[in-house]
Amino acid sequence: xxxxxxxxxxxxxxxxxxxxxxxxxxxxxxxxxxxxxxxxxxxxxxxxxxxxxxxxxxxxxxxxxxxxxxxxxxxxxxxxxxxxxxxxxxxxxxxxxxxxxxxxxxxxxxxxxxxxxxxxxxxxxxxxxxxxxxxxxxxxxxxxxxxxxxxxxxxxxxxxxxxxxxxxxxxxxxxxxxxxxxxxxxxxxxxxxxxxxxxxxxxxxxxxxxxxxxxxxxxxxxxxxxxxxxxxxxxxxxxxxxxxxxxxxxxxxxxxxxxxxxxxxxxxxxxxxxxxxxxxxxxxxxxxxxxxxxxxxxxxxxxxxxxxxxxxxxxxxxxxxxxxxxxxxxxxxxxxxxxxxxxxxxxxxxxxxxxxxxxxxxxxxxxxxxxxxxxxxxxxxxxxxxxxxxxxxxxxxxxxxxxxxxxxxxxxxxxxxxxxxxxxxxxxxxxxxxxxxxxxxxxxxxxxxxxxxxxxxxxxxxxxxxxxxxxxxxxxxxxxxxxxxxxxxxxxxxxxxxxxxxxxxxxxxxxxxxxxxxxxxxxxxxxxxxxxxxxxxxxxxxxxxxxxxxxxxxxxxxxxxxxxxxxxxxxxxxxxxxxxxxxxxxxxxx
Numbered sequence: 001x002x003x004x005x006x007x008x009x010x011x012x013x014x015x016x017x018x019x020x021x022x023x024x025x026x027x028x029x030x031x032x033x034x035x036x037x038x039x040x041x042x043x044x045x046x047x048x049x050x051x052x053x054x055x056x057x058x059x060x061x062x063x064x065x066x067x068x069x070x071x072x073x074x075x076x077x078x079x080x081x082x083x084x085x086x087x088x089x090x091x092x093x094x095x096x097x098x099x100x101x102x103x104x105x106x107x108x109x110x111x112x113x114x115x116x117x118x119x120x121x122x123x124x125x126x127x128x129x130x131x132x133x134x135x136x137x138x139x140x141x142x143x144x145x146x147x148x149x150x151x152x153x154x155x156x157x158x159x160x161x162x163x164x165x166x167x168x169x170x171x172x173x174x175x176x177x178x179x180x181x182x183x184x185x186x187x188x189x190x191x192x193x194x195x196x197x198x199x200x201x202x203x204x205x206x207x208x209x210x211x212x213x214x215x216x217x218x219x220x221x222x223x224x225x226x227x228x229x230x231x232x233x234x235x236x237x238x239x240x241x242x243x244x245x246x247x248x249x250x251x252x253x254x255x256x257x258x259x260x261x262x263x264x265x266x267x268x269x270x271x272x273x274x275x276x277x278x279x280x281x282x283x284x285x286x287x288x289x290x291x292x293x294x295x296x297x298x299x300x301x302x303x304x305x306x307x308x309x310x311x312x313x314x315x316x317x318x319x320x321x322x323x324x325x326x327x328x329x330x331x332x333x334x335x336x337x338x339x340x341x342x343x344x345x346x347x348x349x350x351x352x353x354x355x356x357x358x359x360x361x362x363x364x365x366x367x368x369x370x371x372x373x374x375x376x377x378x379x380x381x382x383x384x385x386x387x388x389x390x391x392x393x394x395x396x397x398x399x400x401x402x403x404x405x406x407x408x409x410x411x412x413x414x415x416x417x418x419x420x421x422x423x424x425x426x427x428x429x430x431x432x433x434x435x436x437x438x439x440x441x442x443x444x445x446x447x448x449x450x451x452x453x454x455x456x457x458x459x460x461x462x463x464x465x466x467x468x469x470x471x472x473x474x475x476x477x478x479x480x481x482x483x484x485x486x487x488x489x490x491x492x493x494x495x496x497x498x499x500x501x502x503x504x505x506x507x508x509x510x511x512x513x514x515x516x517x518x519x520x521x522x523x524x525x526x527x528x529x530x531x532x533x534x535x536x537x538x539x540x541x542x543x544x545x546x547x548x549x550x551x552x553x554x555x556x557x558x559x560x561x562x563x564x565x566x567x568x569x570x571x572x573x574x575x576x577x578x579x580x581x582x583x584x585x586x587x588x589x590x
Contacts, residue, residue, distance in 0.1 A: 111202050113174025117165030118196045125164040131546055135172025139180045147187035148332055148358055152419070152451075155188060155359035163193050175205050179213040186213070189335025189360045191220035203229060208237050215242060219312025220336045224249050224285060241267060241275075242309060245282040252286030260286045277303050281313035288317070300325070311336065318342040335360045345372040346379035353420035363426045363452035370424065393428040402441060405429060409444050419451065426452030434460040443471040450478050468492050473500070477507045487518045494526055502528050 115127060130138055149155050162181045168174040178201050185194035195217040198210060206214070211234045218226040228250040234243050245267055252260035264286055268279045277300070284296040298319050303310070306325040311333060314321050320343075326334060331354065338348050338355035352369050355361040361369075373379045373387040393404035408425050411418035422444075429448040432438055438445070442465045449458040455478045465471035467489055476485050485508050494501020505526050508514050514522070523530045 111200065113168060113178075113201065113205050115165055115167050116174055116178045116197070116200055117163055118193070118200055119160065119164045125161050125166065127165060127167045129161055129164055129166050130169065131543055133169060135169035135177055138169055139172060139177070142180050142184045145184060147184060148189055148330075148335075152357060152359040152423075159185065159188065159190050159193060159359070163197060173207060175201050175207045175210045179207070179210040182217055183213050186216055186220050187330075187332055189332035189355065189358060191217065191336045192339060195221050195223065195226065199226070203233060206230070206233065211237065215246070216308055219308045222312055222315025222336075222340055222342055224312070224316045225253065228253070241270075241278075245279070249282055249285045253288070257286070278307075278309055278313070281310060281317070281319070284317050284319070285313065305329075306333065315340050315342055320347065331358070344376050344378050345369050346376045346383050349373070349379075349383055353424075354416050356423045357416040357420040363423045366420070366424050367427070390424070390428075393425060394431070398432060398438075401428065402432065402438070405432075405444070405448075406441070409448070413447060422448040422451040426454055430454050430457040434464050436464060439464050443469060443474075446471045446474050450474055455480055468496070470500075473504050476513070477504065477511070482511065482513060484515070485513050487514055487522055490514070490522065491525065498526075502526050 119125075149158060162185055168177050178197055182194040182197045185191075185197065194213075198214040198217050201210060211230060214230055215227060215234075218224065224246065227246045231243060231247045231250055235247065244263060248260040248263035248267070251257075251263070264279060264283050267282070268276070271279050277298070280296045280298055284298065287295055298314075300322050303325065306321065306329050311321065311329075313319075315337070321337075326337075334351040335355040335358060337343065338351040338361055340348065349369065352361055352366060356363070356366045367390070370387050370390050373383050376383075379387075389404045389407060393401050393408065396404065405425055405428060408421045409418070411421055413419055413422060426448050429445045432441075432445055434442075442461050446458045446461055446465070447470075449455075458478060459475060461471060462475055465475070472489075473493055476483075490501065490505055490508065493504060505514075505522055505528055509519050509523075509530070519530070522528075
């Protein structure tokens, strides 16, 4: 069959159409690219332009380059191009320290030394708590006081008085008076309140005495950073080695390791034979700075005593102090250690028991410390078992709780550990129901509650304990309502234990809860000397007459409130705590 040219043309067009249709079908078998068009494709080669003979030159685009220099010559100065010069500024003048202090601490933020304290009006003592006595006399009293004091509750009351916001007495500088109060707190073992007290004075008001006590407070709390704001003004007044090492520590902590190292090396060369440990402890803190390159190994071999510097530097770096060194220092250092959070709970548990018996550590804080033993990997098995038993005493059934409490009360209450265990379990004892079935444990339960000041829960046992027992005697003294007590009941109680009877009589007679006409006869019967007069009793009598620090109650009953000193006298109020309690109770019932 012969194909004509026209047929060939038709066949070619049909074949081209079939190829155009088939190409997309074939492309469906290849995964579709998710990239935008142009990504992943090889760039097309740029064609090299070739000059064609006789072709006109391409048109040139606009030229944006400046035809002349940007900096034009000034009129009238042909051909001279000026050189730009910076605008002259005023020569900086050094700011005087007085003007700088105005920016650092404005006048409205400055604190007066006429009244210094960290406890506000809500505390137990007013601004005139120490009466009208002159400052030197009060300073002598505080300096001569043996600390720690003998009683937990005296220690607590004294601490509250020392940290109260009280007026600075006459004849003494306010900063010096704050230093004396802080020094007594340090000797009592109250490191944290002492630090807060010295920090309540503006640095520009510091005296040489306050600088010395401030260092002691920072060492007692293991807080070398608290010394850094004091270093420069202190070194301007004193060149003691302690301040020079404190300067090195502060420089190291701020990243100036080179200068800090130079000071440490100089101190090491000048240190006496036994002072190497002092420099090594400081060097360890210098090495903890941001750019520190020093590593100090603390060796206690050959160290025969523990000083405030050595304890403070060790506490700051959480370096364990050998237990034998605590035997050569006063008990207040153990109280510092008990309240130092740098050390593990198990390491300070024994000292915390002693601090609780003294009043430095509260019942709640002691319970918290025991609770942390469960997460202390270094705690001993005995310590972990104590924490478990304490949890049972708080959360178990009454029978199980009482069993655990009896175990905690095995040490005699006359020992520091035994008294601390009563403080520890006070709130657990308050959770025991006051029923006759528990009357056999009532005396111990009441003693435990009162050791932590839980007088109202303890009074729930008033109808359970028999008259003439230890529980009755404790409640008679602790009763906040001040109910009178029969003289015969006191005599009967003294017949069982003469010493306890003397103490009960002295407490009730001093509180005014015994018939006044029978007090002299009872004193002779119990051989208690009353009526003695000396400088101390005269001072106490004057304070009572002036209403200094005593609670007062005002009429009408609804105005009953706590006030002190001059506030009582201005309102013509009674300073009888018993009358105040009774009027307050009637006001609450009304």
